[in-house]
Amino acid sequence: MKIDKLLNSPWFVKIVAVFLSVMLYTTINMDPTTTPSTPSLLPTGGDQQEVIANVPVNVYYDKDKYTVSGIPESANVYIKGPGSDVTKAKLQNEYEIYIDLSEADLGSGRFDLLARGFSSKLDVQIDPVVANVILHEKVNQIMPIEVDFLNKSKITEGYKAEEPIVLPNNVKVSGPKDLVQRISSVKAYVDLKDATETIMKNVPLKVFDNEGNQLELEVEPTVVEVRVPITAPNKTVPISIERKGELPTDLSIKSIEVVPNEVTIFGPLEELEKIELIENLEIDLSKLTSDTSMNIDVPLPDWAVKVNPDKVQVNVSIEEKVEKVLEDIEIKVNGSESTKVTFVSPENGKVDVTILGAKSVLDNITAEDIKVALYTGDYKSGQHKIDLEVSGPQNVEWKLSKSNVTVKIVKNE
Incomplete structure (x- = not known):
């Protein structure tokens, strides 16, 4: 019979053996607690x-x-x-x-x-299966937002937090009437630790009662934008420009302009009280031969947090040097009121002063702008030769017809 021949075929026996092996392997390795990801070769049953x-x-x-x-x-x-x-x-x-x-x-x-x-x-x-639920009448209340600072003592030394700005500054709080009636404050918390610049951040809100207990209520909006300006104590002071070297002999400074001419220093209050101006901004005149503009860093004192601006522009205007003679400038005597001084040479107690500078500067200078003086305080009675001292406008040089004078001093005992 055909069936007998099939059963006696070695290929048929091999195929059946492979099929039974696969079913046996699948049965042993299948996880009984999960549904297989691919169809099982064996039928499954039960829930x-x-x-x-x-x-x-x-x-x-x-x-x-x-x-x-x-x-x-x-x-x-x-x-x-x-x-x-x-x-x-x-x-x-x-x-x-x-x-x-x-x-x-x-x-x-x-x-x-x-x-x-x-x-x-x-x-x-x-x-x-069930839940014990309470359905409350909903009430609303508009509340202002308070900003509380965390780590206020840990802000960077020399800085302080200014009044915060909150947007929006009011929120709607909703909930059961008995809870809403307990509301004392709605707060946003901002951490100041190590702050050195303005803080801008979105902050979640919390609702509290009078005893500081947090209340679980609906808040709209739940997050607000908070801006906290961070500043340091400051003082505005002028800038002093120091000159190094000299211009060529045929040139003179018409003007030196500093833009801006003041800066703001930030730092401890006790140090700010002592400072009156910013010094040590230096320009080298020996390198200039014509009108020049330059940017110079503003030096920061060791104790200062910052200076604003940190650079200034210095504009130097230069012209050809000219001369102008101011005649018979009276010599002023400085010393004790009990001392009598008589000029021996020059007898009239006057000198000529030659001023040198830019023509546009000299045109505006008169004899009243030049002060010539001598000081007798350290001299005893008798005849003495004393050097003269001259003061006058900025950007002007001068030469005296006599650099010293001879005077007779009589001190009243």
């Missing part, structure tokens, strides 16, 4: 059971009129049924656990946790 843990619980109610408490954050769901339906439910995640309060009255009550989105072939059990 499969799974637990879906920590499923969020949704709640439905009129959120414009009410608030609720007592809703569990999550529930565990136990499902049992055909393996393919159990696997599909877990993988597709189309189910929902919820509590329906749309027809509930104000006050407390026990409400079932409900499920939907599961196959009708599945047996679904929820833990917990």
Whole structure:
């Protein structure tokens, strides 16, 4: 018979042996608690059971009129049924656990946790089964926002936090009437640790009662923008330019302009009280032969936090040097009022002064602008030769017809 021939065929026996080996291997290695990802070579039977843990619980109610408490954050769901339906439910995640309060009255009550989105072939059990829920009348209150600073003592030395700016500066707080009535403040917290510049950040809000207890209420908006200016004590002082070297002999400075001519120094208050100007800004005249503009760094004192601006522009205007003679400038005598001074040479007590500088500068200088003086305080009675001292406008040089004078001093005893 054909069947006998088939059974006696070595190829048929080999094929059957391979098939049985595959089925035996699959049976031994298959996980009995899960549905295989590929169709089994052997038929399966019976129900499969799974637990879906920590499923969020949704709640439905009129959120414009009410608030609720007592809703569990999550529930565990136990499902049992055909393996393919159990696997599909877990993988597709189309189910929902919820509590329906749309027809509930104000006050407390026990409400079932409900499920939907599961196959009708599945047996679904929820833990917990019910929840003790309170439905409250919802009330609103507009509250200003207070900004509290954290680590205020740890702000960078020399800096301080100014008045914060909050946008928006008021928020709507909603919740049960008994909780809303307890509201004392709505706060935003800003950390000042190591701050050196203005802080701008979005900050979540917290609601507190008079005793500092945080209240769980709805806040709209939940986050506000806070801007905290961070500054240091400061003082505005002028700038002093120091000159190094000399211009070529045929040139003179018409003007030196500093832009800006003042800077603001930030630092400890006790140091700011001592400083009157910024020095050590130096220009080298020996390198200049014509009008020049240059940017110079403003030196920062060791104790200062910063200086603003940190650079200034120095504009130097240069012209050809000319001369102008101012005749008969009276010599002023400085010394004790009890000392009598008589000029021996020159007898009239006057000298000529030749001033040198830019023509546009000299044109505006008169004899009243030049002061020539001598000092007799250290001299005893008798005749003495004393050097003269001259003072006058900036950017002007001078030469005296006599650099010293002879005077007779009589001191009253």
